[in-house]
Amino acid sequence: MAVGIKVFAPASVANVACGFDVLGFALEGPGDEIIITKTNRKGFKITKITGGKLPYDPEKNTAGFTALKIMEHLETDIGLEMEIHKKMPFGSGLGSSAASAAGAALAINIALGEPLTKAELLPFAVLGEQIADGAYHADNVAPSLLGGMILIRDTKSLDFHKIYVPDGLHVVVVHPHIEILTKDSRGILKKEILLSQHIKQSANLAGLILGMQTSNYELIKNSLQDDIIEPQRAHLIPHFYKIKEAALSQGALGCSISGAGPSIFALCDNSFIAENIGNSFKKIFSENRIGSDIILSRINQEGTRLI
Amino acid sequence: MAVGIKVFAPASVANVACGFDVLGFALEGPGDEIIITKTNRKGFKITKITGGKLPYDPEKNTAGFTALKIMEHLETDIGLEMEIHKKMPFGSGLGSSAASAAGAALAINIALGEPLTKAELLPFAVLGEQIADGAYHADNVAPSLLGGMILIRDTKSLDFHKIYVPDGLHVVVVHPHIEILTKDSRGILKKEILLSQHIKQSANLAGLILGMQTSNYELIKNSLQDDIIEPQRAHLIPHFYKIKEAALSQGALGCSISGAGPSIFALCDNSFIAENIGNSFKKIFSENRIGSDIILSRINQEGTRLI
Numbered sequence: 001m002a003v004g005i006k007v008f009a010p011a012s013v014a015n016v017a018c019g020f021d022v023l024g025f026a027l028e029g030p031g032d033e034i035i036i037t038k039t040n041r042k043g044f045k046i047t048k049i050t051g052g053k054l055p056y057d058p059e060k061n062t063a064g065f066t067a068l069k070i071m072e073h074l075e076t077d078i079g080l081e082m083e084i085h086k087k088m089p090f091g092s093g094l095g096s097s098a099a100s101a102a103g104a105a106l107a108i109n110i111a112l113g114e115p116l117t118k119a120e121l122l123p124f125a126v127l128g129e130q131i132a133d134g135a136y137h138a139d140n141v142a143p144s145l146l147g148g149m150i151l152i153r154d155t156k157s158l159d160f161h162k163i164y165v166p167d168g169l170h171v172v173v174v175h176p177h178i179e180i181l182t183k184d185s186r187g188i189l190k191k192e193i194l195l196s197q198h199i200k201q202s203a204n205l206a207g208l209i210l211g212m213q214t215s216n217y218e219l220i221k222n223s224l225q226d227d228i229i230e231p232q233r234a235h236l237i238p239h240f241y242k243i244k245e246a247a248l249s250q251g252a253l254g255c256s257i258s259g260a261g262p263s264i265f266a267l268c269d270n271s272f273i274a275e276n277i278g279n280s281f282k283k284i285f286s287e288n289r290i291g292s293d294i295i296l297s298r299i300n301q302e303g304t305r306l307i
Numbered sequence: 308m309a310v311g312i313k314v315f316a317p318a319s320v321a322n323v324a325c326g327f328d329v330l331g332f333a334l335e336g337p338g339d340e341i342i343i344t345k346t347n348r349k350g351f352k353i354t355k356i357t358g359g360k361l362p363y364d365p366e367k368n369t370a371g372f373t374a375l376k377i378m379e380h381l382e383t384d385i386g387l388e389m390e391i392h393k394k395m396p397f398g399s400g401l402g403s404s405a406a407s408a409a410g411a412a413l414a415i416n417i418a419l420g421e422p423l424t425k426a427e428l429l430p431f432a433v434l435g436e437q438i439a440d441g442a443y444h445a446d447n448v449a450p451s452l453l454g455g456m457i458l459i460r461d462t463k464s465l466d467f468h469k470i471y472v473p474d475g476l477h478v479v480v481v482h483p484h485i486e487i488l489t490k491d492s493r494g495i496l497k498k499e500i501l502l503s504q505h506i507k508q509s510a511n512l513a514g515l516i517l518g519m520q521t522s523n524y525e526l527i528k529n530s531l532q533d534d535i536i537e538p539q540r541a542h543l544i545p546h547f548y549k550i551k552e553a554a555l556s557q558g559a560l561g562c563s564i565s566g567a568g569p570s571i572f573a574l575c576d577n578s579f580i581a582e583n584i585g586n587s588f589k590k591i592f593s594e595n596r597i598g599s600d601i602i603l604s605r606i607n608q609e610g611t612r613l614i
Contacts, residue, residue, distance in 0.1 A: 202509035207460040
């Protein structure tokens with residue numbers, strides 16, 4: 001049997017306080033592993049799934065659907081078998097399904113001799129993620145695939161742009177062991193907001209982009225606010241405001257919900273602050289008998305990669 | 308009699324398509340002139356106003372109120388007389404009252420020996436403009452005073468940031484000779500918008516800021532859209548969509564209402580395109596028996612200045 005192509009696709013943090021549905025960044029880990037092996041039997045097949053209960057039918061599987069769409073686009077029915085090794089939890093707000101889609105896209109592309117660039121793979125990975133998520137958005141899958149912090153200016157045309165990341169920026173994420181379904185978390189959001197909320201939030205997003213591009217930590221700190229989505233979702237995550245208070249009082253630049261939650265992220269301008277905050281996060285959940293994982297990371301500039 | 312201190316305060320374009328209430332830039336001209344002369348009689352007085360009918364009572368005059376607030380702050384009742392020479396129309400959407408306030412702030416400060424920086428003058432000029440406008444915002448007065456393209460991240464704390472302006476950027480503005488009162492133009496705006504509109508518009512504002520910072524004209528062009536305010540105000544300006552069509556079909560990066568209108572601005576990546584578009588604007592209004600002025604300008608980086 002041929003040796004498989006093995007790729008790693010990282011977790012990601014979407015929304016990033018003021019960038020609902022349009023901003024996300026990749027973490028160094030955790031991440032999913034996708035293995036593709038060529039076979040003589042034509043067509044695509046999922047042969048192994050570990051780390052989670054997922055459908056083997058490729059049409060119903062984010063990684064599988066991504067693979068099918070790329071093979072359809074390239075008009076190939078070469079024999080390919082996929083193993084999916086989930087190495088991060090579902091429903092964590094860390095872009096689990098996006099990582100599987102991103103990993104599938106890169107692995108399939110390498111197996112087929114790299115006919116497409118990473119950027120050209122993005123639309124297929126977005127379609128794949130949609131199978132799990134229902135909503136068409138790219139603020140997890142784009143950073144997971146391409147790395148970095150990414151602005152999706154327009155989701156329809158997938159007009160995306162990498163944002164400069166200042167050297168000292170560190171991330172701490174806590175994943176409390178409770179589950180929120182993205183669909184539910186999206187369903188509670190009000191369809192209308194005040195014009196005044198839009199003005200404030202869009203100015204903060206503009207400030208965040210400018211702060212990143214110019215390494216202005218004070219501006220990043222002032223801009224990392226979410227007055228629209230966070231207040232509507234905070235009650236879904238026990239002790240959210242206690243966690244946020246702990247982050248800000250220890251010097252985080254900002255702290256908000258990662259994606260649709262329940263994970264919570266904080267951005268910091270150095271690794272010691274991030275580590276201290278991570279310890280506080282763990283302690284707060286532990287005192288309330290909730291298990292949690294802490295992730296300390298920088299923003300992953302590479303995204304999905306061959307391992 | 309002592310020789311007066313004479314300053315020039317430029318017109319400005321606020322809102323800039325996707326930056327309602329938070330983004331504005333200064334033009335090279337037209338602009339107001341403010342002259343301050345020291346006298347032996349204590350206290351502040353407006354002695355001459357040309358170019359428009361404005362109150363001589365400093366408490367009711369944008370320039371006068373700005374002067375009073377600065378003198379109050381500096382605890383001085385030195386004798387100062389002010390002449391206000393309006394050199395641009397009221398209600399044009401070009402920040403006429405903001406220019407008077409900015410001019411007053413700089414002129415008074417120079418007359419008093421420059422105790423304050425330009426940035427420190429901003430809050431007083433904002434207070435002054437409020438007399439005319441009713442609303443507390445700084446997207447005209449900040450660029451008029453400080454120059455450049457300015458993001459007001461937070462109006463309350465006046466946290467403002469200059470945006471990098473690519474070298475080739477040119478502006479064309481048409482001021483049709485019809486009047487819209489800012490208060491009316493603001494009054495028709497719906498207090499609520501859709502969350503989906505917010506997502507799209509904030510992504511475009513982020514894209515515009517990133518495009519400016521990185522001299523990415525394609526990104527600037529794609530981002531210069533206003534799907535919230537412009538559709539609500541366009542009907543107040545006859546032939547608006549014809550004007551906009553003329554700009555875009557001739558290669559403008561974007562075209563939208565300047566401030567609350569009726570002036571319309573277009574951004575271009577070279578001066579020839581801007582000039583051609585200006586000619587078209589003039590022709591369209593002229594064919595419809597509406598007089599108009601065309602302004603061709605680069606973004607004025609200096610703002611209010613001594614002349």
